[in-house]
Amino acid sequence: MAETRALRSHGWFADQGVLGFTHRSWLRNLGHPDHAFDGRPVIGICQTASDLTPCNAHLREIAEHVKRGVYEAGGLPMEFPVTSLGEILMRPTTMLFRNLVSMDVEETLRANPLDGVVLLTGCDKTTPALLMGGASVDLPTMVVGGGPMLNGRFRGKQLGSGTDVWRFADARRTGAMSQADMNAAEACMSRSAGHCNTMGTASTMGCWAESMGLSLPGMAALPAVDSRRKAMAHVAGNRIVQLVREDVRMSSILTRQALENAVVVNAAIGGSSNFAVHLLALAGRLGIPFDLNDLDRLGRSVPLLVDLMPAGRFLMEDFCYAGGLPAVLRELGDRLPHPDAITVTGGTVAENVADAEVFDREVIRTAADPLRTDAGLAVLRGNLAPDGAIIKPAAASPSLLQHIGRAVVFHGVEDLHARIDTVECDRDSVFVLTGVGPRGFPGMPEVGNFGLPRKLLESGVDDAVRISDGRMSGTAFGTVVLHVAPESAVGGPLALVRDGDVIELDVDARRLHLAVDDAELAARKAAWTPPPRAAERGWVRLYVDHVSQADRGADLDFLVGGSGAPVPPGNH
Numbered sequence: 001m002a003e004t005r006a007l008r009s010h011g012w013f014a015d016q017g018v019l020g021f022t023h024r025s026w027l028r029n030l031g032h033p034d035h036a037f038d039g040r041p042v043i044g045i046c047q048t049a050s051d052l053t054p055c056n057a058h059l060r061e062i063a064e065h066v067k068r069g070v071y072e073a074g075g076l077p078m079e080f081p082v083t084s085l086g087e088i089l090m091r092p093t094t095m096l097f098r099n100l101v102s103m104d105v106e107e108t109l110r111a112n113p114l115d116g117v118v119l120l121t122g123c124d125k126t127t128p129a130l131l132m133g134g135a136s137v138d139l140p141t142m143v144v145g146g147g148p149m150l151n152g153r154f155r156g157k158q159l160g161s162g163t164d165v166w167r168f169a170d171a172r173r174t175g176a177m178s179q180a181d182m183n184a185a186e187a188c189m190s191r192s193a194g195h196c197n198t199m200g201t202a203s204t205m206g207c208w209a210e211s212m213g214l215s216l217p218g219m220a221a222l223p224a225v226d227s228r229r230k231a232m233a234h235v236a237g238n239r240i241v242q243l244v245r246e247d248v249r250m251s252s253i254l255t256r257q258a259l260e261n262a263v264v265v266n267a268a269i270g271g272s273s274n275f276a277v278h279l280l281a282l283a284g285r286l287g288i289p290f291d292l293n294d295l296d297r298l299g300r301s302v303p304l305l306v307d308l309m310p311a312g313r314f315l316m317e318d319f320c321y322a323g324g325l326p327a328v329l330r331e332l333g334d335r336l337p338h339p340d341a342i343t344v345t346g347g348t349v350a351e352n353v354a355d356a357e358v359f360d361r362e363v364i365r366t367a368a369d370p371l372r373t374d375a376g377l378a379v380l381r382g383n384l385a386p387d388g389a390i391i392k393p394a395a396a397s398p399s400l401l402q403h404i405g406r407a408v409v410f411h412g413v414e415d416l417h418a419r420i421d422t423v424e425c426d427r428d429s430v431f432v433l434t435g436v437g438p439r440g441f442p443g444m445p446e447v448g449n450f451g452l453p454r455k456l457l458e459s460g461v462d463d464a465v466r467i468s469d470g471r472m473s474g475t476a477f478g479t480v481v482l483h484v485a486p487e488s489a490v491g492g493p494l495a496l497v498r499d500g501d502v503i504e505l506d507v508d509a510r511r512l513h514l515a516v517d518d519a520e521l522a523a524r525k526a527a528w529t530p531p532p533r534a535a536e537r538g539w540v541r542l543y544v545d546h547v548s549q550a551d552r553g554a555d556l557d558f559l560v561g562g563s564g565a566p567v568p569p570g571n572h
């Protein structure tokens with residue numbers, strides 16, 4: 001099919017002089033025929049497969065199916081790697097590298113002869129990193145996720161990625177589980193290709209992409225190994241070629257309406273608390289004003305419809321068989337703020353899911369009979385978090401959502417580990433962890449759901465209020481206040497809390513208060529000294545010098561916004 005207009009890749013391939021010769025000639029070593037360079041859409045396939053990111057390793061195979069679809073539609077696929085962020089192995093935390101990968105994606109897209117791109121995502125940070133980088137370039141863009149692992153199963157019981165590890169760790173500390181059983185369970189949890197099978201961050205991010213209209217409907221919940229995922233990757237290959245021909249840019253899908261829909265969907269599925277920081281960062285790249293107040297407002301009174309771990313009972317495989325995200329979107333109906341938002345299918349959100357059905361009401365509830373009525377992430381404010389903090393009420397203990405207790409303070413992760421089992425505390429204690437924010441740690445690790453003192457666990461206490469400037473794993477649960485801004489390392493009030501101070505949490509009132517008078521806080525602030533910079537060189541130096549606070553998405557200040565996709569000058 002002859003293209004009706006000159007595409008961006010013409011800037012490389014149309015030239016009949018030295019430049020065009022060079023660009024075409026070297027690519028011919030891949031075996032491309034003459035007509036590969038006739039002006040057809042060139043489609044990047046942004047690859048995050050890596051043996052170091054086992055959740056995404058099967059994306060090598062998925063990419064082949066995207067390629068089939070691209071060729072079939074008359075495009076030319078070009079698969080390329082970007083740094084892959086494997087949640088499980090990378091230290092100190094993948095979040096330290098999300099923005100780095102977004103730069104990798106952005107610069108690779110802009111520097112190469114690409115007219116559109118399919119982003120292959122899966123493990124937690126791979127999705128926001130690729131979306132952020134893509135948004136700053138704004139080519140026609142689609143997301144093909146790797147999908148979740150099959151259900152884990154151990155001795156007749158479902159095993160949820162991450163979630164059951166936290167449970168086992170507590171059981172092990174109290175002696176309720178043997179080391180031999182723990183070792184046996186290890187082999188039963190991750191028994192197929194794919195990302196975490198709970199509604200942790202990876203599944204949340206997959207649902208996010210789908211809810212914003214960047215993925216084909218049904219993509220998020222389909223198991224990684226289901227052959228229909230390959231077929232869907234093939235169709236995505238078809239579709240991205242068409243999006244290039246119609247010049248449907250990423251920014252015409254990722255509108256404010258799409259972001260607003262995503263907040264409501266995230267509440268309805270009980271999505272990860274990490275959603276907040278990634279959504280805010282993406283909004284920044286898109287130039288869409290969006291803040292924590294929007295997040296709180298839009299998520300209020302959204303019913304929790306999906307009964308998945310970590311907060312609930314089931315896993316992503318069950319969610320798929322119950323109807324997946326299309327069924328949730330249809331069930332939300334008018335509760336979705338913008339059912340008429342356009343998606344990569346060319347249809348609206350509502351049109352895409354018009355025929356969606358729920359096949360298991362245990363897994364996907366009706367909006368009239370939800371698991372809870374107020375499922376959104378709650379944004380807390382007060383003198384302890386002037387720029388906000390978040391809590392996921394759906395994963396918290398209802399009895400602790402209004403709570404007053406005395407602070408037990410740990411300064412950093414090492415202090416926590418050294419003293420957690422010996423500190424003075426009682427069942428009402430409020431555990432505070434400082435020094436784990438974006439700049440302080442650095443990278444804002446997922447330690448906010450730290451384990452409780454053994455003596456509390458042994459006395460039957462299985463939850464307590466915990467407060468930090470860090471994040472928590474999307475697979476975790478508990479009454480955990482996260483993302484406190486500004487963080488302690490920049491002198492936020494969290495740095496000023498002392499053992500024995502009274503802290504008041506009231507989630508309904510969205511309040512987080514330190515009951516210490518202003519004069520005393522001012523005196524403590526005057527005596528406070530900032531911690532030394534975490535690194536003097538390299539990426540970490542760049543990161544700590546430029547990272548924003550959690551309420552701005554913890555992006556780097558100079559990455560906010562985008563630079564589009566102009567064709568750069570040639571180098572010959």
Ligand code: FES
Binds near residue numbers: 055086124196
């Ligand atoms: Fe990769 Fe959970 S560790 S998705």
Ligand code: MG
Binds near residue numbers: 087200473474
């Ligand atoms: Mg995770």
